[in-house]
Amino acid sequence: MAFLNKEIRDGDNQDLTEERRTATFDTDKMAEVIYGSEKLARRRREISHAVSRIPELADSRPLPFLDRFEKVTEGTRKLSVLDRHLAELIDVNDNGEALHLYHEVMGMEGHPLALHEVMFVPALIGQASDEQYEKWLGRAKRREIIGCYAQTELGHGSNLRKLETTATYTPSTQEFILHTPTITALKWWPGALGKSSNYAVVVADLIIKDKSYGPHPFIVQLRDEKTHQPLPGITVGDIGPKMAFNGGDNGYLGFDNFRIPRENLLNRHSRVEADGTYVRPPHAKIGHSAMIRVRSHMATGQGWLLGHALTIAIRYSAVRIQGFLEDKSHEVKVLDYQTQQHRLFPAIARAYAFIFCGFETIRLYDQLILDMNSNGNTSGMADLHALTSGLKSVVTHFVGQGIEQARMACGGHGYSMASYISEIYGVAIGGCTYEGENMVMLLQLARYLVKSVELVKSGKANQLGPMVAYLAVADHKVNLATGPDSYVKMFQYISKRQSWKATEKFLKFMENGDSRDVAWNKTAVELTRASRLHTRLYIMETFIRRVESVTDIPVKSALTDLLNLHLNYELLDVASYALEDGFMSSNQMDFIKNQLYSSLEKIRPNAVSLVDSFQFSDMQLRSVLGRRDGHVYQNLFDWAKSSPLNKTDVLPSVTQYLKPMMEKAKL
Numbered sequence: 001m002a003f004l005n006k007e008i009r010d011g012d013n014q015d016l017t018e019e020r021r022t023a024t025f026d027t028d029k030m031a032e033v034i035y036g037s038e039k040l041a042r043r044r045r046e047i048s049h050a051v052s053r054i055p056e057l058a059d060s061r062p063l064p065f066l067d068r069f070e071k072v073t074e075g076t077r078k079l080s081v082l083d084r085h086l087a088e089l090i091d092v093n094d095n096g097e098a099l100h101l102y103h104e105v106m107g108m109e110g111h112p113l114a115l116h117e118v119m120f121v122p123a124l125i126g127q128a129s130d131e132q133y134e135k136w137l138g139r140a141k142r143r144e145i146i147g148c149y150a151q152t153e154l155g156h157g158s159n160l161r162k163l164e165t166t167a168t169y170t171p172s173t174q175e176f177i178l179h180t181p182t183i184t185a186l187k188w189w190p191g192a193l194g195k196s197s198n199y200a201v202v203v204a205d206l207i208i209k210d211k212s213y214g215p216h217p218f219i220v221q222l223r224d225e226k227t228h229q230p231l232p233g234i235t236v237g238d239i240g241p242k243m244a245f246n247g248g249d250n251g252y253l254g255f256d257n258f259r260i261p262r263e264n265l266l267n268r269h270s271r272v273e274a275d276g277t278y279v280r281p282p283h284a285k286i287g288h289s290a291m292i293r294v295r296s297h298m299a300t301g302q303g304w305l306l307g308h309a310l311t312i313a314i315r316y317s318a319v320r321i322q323g324f325l326e327d328k329s330h331e332v333k334v335l336d337y338q339t340q341q342h343r344l345f346p347a348i349a350r351a352y353a354f355i356f357c358g359f360e361t362i363r364l365y366d367q368l369i370l371d372m373n374s375n376g377n378t379s380g381m382a383d384l385h386a387l388t389s390g391l392k393s394v395v396t397h398f399v400g401q402g403i404e405q406a407r408m409a410c411g412g413h414g415y416s417m418a419s420y421i422s423e424i425y426g427v428a429i430g431g432c433t434y435e436g437e438n439m440v441m442l443l444q445l446a447r448y449l450v451k452s453v454e455l456v457k458s459g460k461a462n463q464l465g466p467m468v469a470y471l472a473v474a475d476h477k478v479n480l481a482t483g484p485d486s487y488v489k490m491f492q493y494i495s496k497r498q499s500w501k502a503t504e505k506f507l508k509f510m511e512n513g514d515s516r517d518v519a520w521n522k523t524a525v526e527l528t529r530a531s532r533l534h535t536r537l538y539i540m541e542t543f544i545r546r547v548e549s550v551t552d553i554p555v556k557s558a559l560t561d562l563l564n565l566h567l568n569y570e571l572l573d574v575a576s577y578a579l580e581d582g583f584m585s586s587n588q589m590d591f592i593k594n595q596l597y598s599s600l601e602k603i604r605p606n607a608v609s610l611v612d613s614f615q616f617s618d619m620q621l622r623s624v625l626g627r628r629d630g631h632v633y634q635n636l637f638d639w640a641k642s643s644p645l646n647k648t649d650v651l652p653s654v655t656q657y658l659k660p661m662m663e664k665a666k667l
């Protein structure tokens with residue numbers, strides 16, 4: 001096969017070079033598909049290159065050796081250097097370029113501007129009126145002020161209706177009084193709240209004349225703009241170390257009858273008149289737009305995280321030689337073992353699938369915002385909420401699983417922080433919790449599915465949206481050998497059957513006298529299963545659509561191999577649903593398994609290039625195991641030697657404690 005990979009470098013590990021030579025496609029072309037455009041893929045490379053020429057932007061030491069205080073300081077130092085170079089490095093109006101630059105330079109540990117960009121500014125864009133744009137948005141975008149999104153409390157995160165922070169309107173002064181009535185009402189978790197932000201979008205229960213109107217967003221100044229000291233009436237601090245994001249300052253926040261002007265209720269959609277009259281929003285949940293935005297972006301973000309871990313694991317697996325196959329005189333690359341391929345290749349396919357699917361949800365979100373801002377049309381909200389609730393849950397769960405497999409696939413060295421996989425894992429699985437706890441969000445999608453089944457049952461199938469239309473389609477047997485569409489049909493059958501079964505079970509409990517809530521809880525596990533299946537079906541369909549649209553033939557062919565692996569792996573994983581009622585035959589099951597094993601063989605020669613196509617620079621990768629050059633052992637040894645513990649041969653802990661113990665034992 002012709003050699004197409006542009007990135008062969010002299011001096012790289014020969015085993016990796018050999019892998020790169022077997023590629024059947026051009027990794028630059030594949031990167032265009034992964035990042036959505038030729039321009040962004042190219043700009044990522046250019047930005048990484050430009051960053052590498054500014055020494056102050058490099059980590060001053062490997063991040064795993066830093067303690068929390070040093071991580072926060074290091075992150076902030078790099079931010080200030082970045083600030084000086086921003087305009088020369090990127091087009092500051094291009095989100096894709098900005099996202100790449102920050103990932104490259106800042107790593108994964110979190111930093112003071114992450115939530116400012118990801119939630120504070122978007123919350124202003126989605127919730128602030130034109131006058132409020134005038135007052136706050138420009139300042140926020142120029143970073144004259146730094147903000148965060150303070151919603152979750154010590155006592156409540158999922159159930160927003162029970163947030164305890166109050167914002168009580170006082171008509172006489174035209175102010176809201178923000179108050180934290182109990183310890184459980186303390187805001188808890190918001191990123192960049194603890195030490196960095198001087199402003200926040202605070203979500204609090206709006207109270208007018210003793211009546212609660214539920215959670216609403218307010219812009220609140222927390223700290224003095226000159227001294228950065230907390231304002232009187234504000235208690236704020238850092239919540240301590242976490243599984244990951246330890247360069248970030250997730251914080252707590254309390255208010256003691258803290259007054260803000262009436263104009264600080266973000267009032268694009270709902271407002272309070274001077275006399276206390278409340279003007280309702282066009283949709284009850286429109287205040288949640290910043291959350292829906294992050295959920296819409298999560299599938300691509302998480303797909304890249306999985307790609308990051310897999311780049312490390314696949315490159316390492318091509319360099320790690322251990323054990324024999326036929327020839328007992330030469331050990332083989334661990335990547336040649338079928339078990340290693342089965343551990344890693346389906347995860348590569350998922351990383352690609354999640355990224356492609358995420359592009360679709362981002363487009364849907366952008367369209368929704370356009371509709372809402374141009375003509376107040378909120379009709380797409382329910383669909384997007386259901387879709388992104390399921391997607392964030394399924395994707396974060398599988399990404400966590402995939403990264404953990406990547407760690408194990410690296411054997412002992414995967415467990416070392418030199419691999420960086422533990423950091424990627426910590427960051428990724430945060431996504432199972434933030435932006436809506438996964439089970440809670442699966443149950444949100446389940447509400448939508450149950451309603452859809454109820455529509456079909458009541459003869460209103462014509463009201464179903466396109467994403468759930470399959471819930472009304474009649475069953476008919478499929479021949480899997482006819483290609484991707486037959487897999488979709490089989491998956492539709494499985495997903496439909498589970499949605500129907502869960503709905504029937506739920507309705508039956510109610511018929512037997514249970515209240516709706518009790519019946520729901522008794523069916524909840526089955527309902528979450530329905531949500532997962534529905535979401536996996538959607539991911540499968542978007543993967544097929546994306547591969548069909550690719551025009552570069554070698555890239556399309558490599559993607560088709562990945563797609564086939566995905567289809568067979570996914571179907572095998574859920575086959576029991578179709579086997580139990582005989583819809584799938586045991587012959588079909590054997591067919592799926594054989595297809596899967598032959599997909600692993602097809603993908604093997606392209607494995608390294610499929611992860612090279614993510615084009616993570618060594619700086620962004622931050623992994624000693626995964627570096628492009630593949631010189632794993634020398635790099636690991638150098639890294640270990642740089643450990644602060646190795647600065648001296650004899651540590652004070654030894655002289656102070658160990659030695660006396662040993663001496664005492666001799667007596």
Ligand SMILES: CCCCCCCCCC/C=C\CCCCCCCCCC(=O)SCCNC(=O)CCNC(=O)[C@H](O)C(C)(C)COP(=O)(O)OP(=O)(O)OC[C@H]1O[C@@H](n2cnc3c(N)ncnc32)[C@H](O)[C@@H]1OP(=O)(O)O
Pocket residue numbers: 095099114118119149151152157158159160161191285288291292294297298301302305381382385427433434435436437440444447448
């Ligand atoms: C350039 C772009 C950058 C983008 C970056 C993306 C990141 C990618 C990852 C990359 C990796 C690293 C980056 C690091 C960044 C870290 C970012 C961390 C950010 C974390 C921030 C937070 O966590 S903020 C807090 C989030 N909190 C939550 O999500 C709370 C969860 N709870 C809820 O959302 C809701 O309460 C609920 C949905 C669970 C229930 O809502 P509620 O009680 O209000 O509703 P009801 O039960 O009354 O339901 C009534 C009906 O309303 C429907 N509903 C509910 N919500 C919505 C909605 N949002 N839209 C539409 N409809 C909604 C509900 O379904 C009910 O409907 P019916 O069934 O029809 O009655």
Ligand SMILES: Cc1cc2nc3c(=O)[nH]c(=O)nc-3n(C[C@H](O)[C@H](O)[C@H](O)COP(=O)(O)OP(=O)(O)OC[C@H]3O[C@@H](n4cnc5c(N)ncnc54)[C@H](O)[C@@H]3O)c2cc1C
Pocket residue numbers: 115149150151152155156157158159188189190191245250430433434435436437438439440443
């Ligand atoms: C890294 C990270 C960053 C964060 N950043 C922010 C931020 O910037 N701003 C912010 O405001 N918040 C932030 N959060 C908080 C986060 O949004 C919440 O922790 C999250 O929404 C989950 O809420 P909870 O903690 O109340 O979980 P809980 O709801 O208490 O979940 C505990 C358990 O209860 C179950 N459960 C709860 N309700 C139900 C139900 N109705 N049905 C079935 N099971 C249920 C859950 O499934 C889970 O198993 C962050 C969290 C993390 C981890």
